Amino acid sequence: MKTAGVLALQGDFEAHRKALERCGARVVEVRTAAELASCDGLVLPGGESTTMLKLIEAENLVEWLRAFAQEKPVYGSCAGAILLARDVSHPVQPSLDFIDIGVERNGYGRQIDSRIAKVTAEKGGEFEAVFIRAPIIRRVGPGVQVLARYEGAPVWVEQGPHMVTTFHPELTDDLRVHRHFVEKL
Ligand code: GLN
Numbered sequence: 034m035k036t037a038g039v040l041a042l043q044g045d046f047e048a049h050r051k052a053l054e055r056c057g058a059r060v061v062e063v064r065t066a067a068e069l070a071s072c073d074g075l076v077l078p079g080g081e082s083t084t085m086l087k088l089i090e091a092e093n094l095v096e097w098l099r100a101f102a103q104e105k106p107v108y109g110s111c112a113g114a115i116l117l118a119r120d121v122s123h124p125v126q127p128s129l130d131f132i133d134i135g136v137e138r139n140g141y142g143r144q145i146d147s148r149i150a151k152v153t154a155e156k157g158g159e160f161e162a163v164f165i166r167a168p169i170i171r172r173v174g175p176g177v178q179v180l181a182r183y184e185g186a187p188v189w190v191e192q193g194p195h196m197v198t199t200f201h202p203e204l205t206d207d208l209r210v211h212r213h214f215v216e217k218l
Contacts, residue, residue, distance in 0.1 A: 034057065035058055035059065035073045036059045036073050037073065037074050037075070037214070037215065037218060038061045038062075038068065038075040038076065039060060039061070039062055039063060039075070039076045040063050040075060040076065040078065040113075041064055042064060042089065042092065043080045043081065043085045043088055044078040044079050044080020044081070044113075045079050045201070048078075048204060049078050049211075051203070052202065052203045052208060052211040053076070053211055053214075053215065055208060055211070058215045058218065064092065065092065065094075066093075066097040072101075073105060074105050074106040074107065074108070074194075074218045075098075075101060075105065075106075075108070076107075076108045076109075076110065076214070077108070077110070077117065078111075078112070078203070079110050079111035079112045079113060080111075080113075081112055082112035082115040082121075082138070085112055085113075086116060086126065089116075095129070099129065102195065105194065105218075106194035106196070106218065107194070107195050108197065108198075109132075109197045110202065111198070111199060111200065114136060114170075115136055115138055116128055117129055117130075117131045117132050117197050118130070118168075118170075118197070119133050119134060119135065120134075120135035120136070120172065121135075121136055121138065122136070122137045122138070122171070123137045123138045123139065123140070124138070126138070131195045132177065132190065132192045132196075133173075133175075133176060133192060134170050134173055134174065134177060134187075134190060135170070135171045136168040136169065137171050139167075140169025141164065141166075141167055146165070147163070147164060147165040148164050149161055149162070150162055152181045152183040152188055153182050153183070154209075155180055155181060160181075160205075160207050161205055162183065162188065162198075162205070163201045163204040164183075164199065167188075167199045168199050170186060170187045170199060173187055173190060174192070176192050176193070177191070178190060178192070180196070194217055196214065196217075
């Protein structure tokens, strides 16, 4: 059985744990480099990316995460997607740059803070996705594959072992995103 880590410094890590366990993974909450070392992959949950980044820096985890991502898959959901992006705007903020995308924070605007929307899988078919103060993916690099879109914009992308969603699959019963990640472990 493979072990999926969930970064548990801030945000909705508990919901990711449940979804990953339903996909057959063992789950470890990661707060230290030692906990990270036991994982075959890592999820960065939704929450507040500025706060999460500060906590990652305070725990001296940046270099450990970079080394981990050289070898193992990392998945970022919403705030996690902001942390994994190459470029972040609105406002500009440092990030880990594991995926060649540009994201705009809170890109859907304040007036539509959150919504449940039907998104379209590139493979075909629609599924429900929860967006909460979500970023918009404004730029996708040449090595990045789009797996789902909403209103034409990518909302689920991957590059090699790493992937992001701008929505929260841990808040619906649709396990396709977590299942796809567990297959990468
Ligand atoms: N708007 C948040 C941020 O910029 C992300 C929101 C979320 O993760 N649901 O960090």
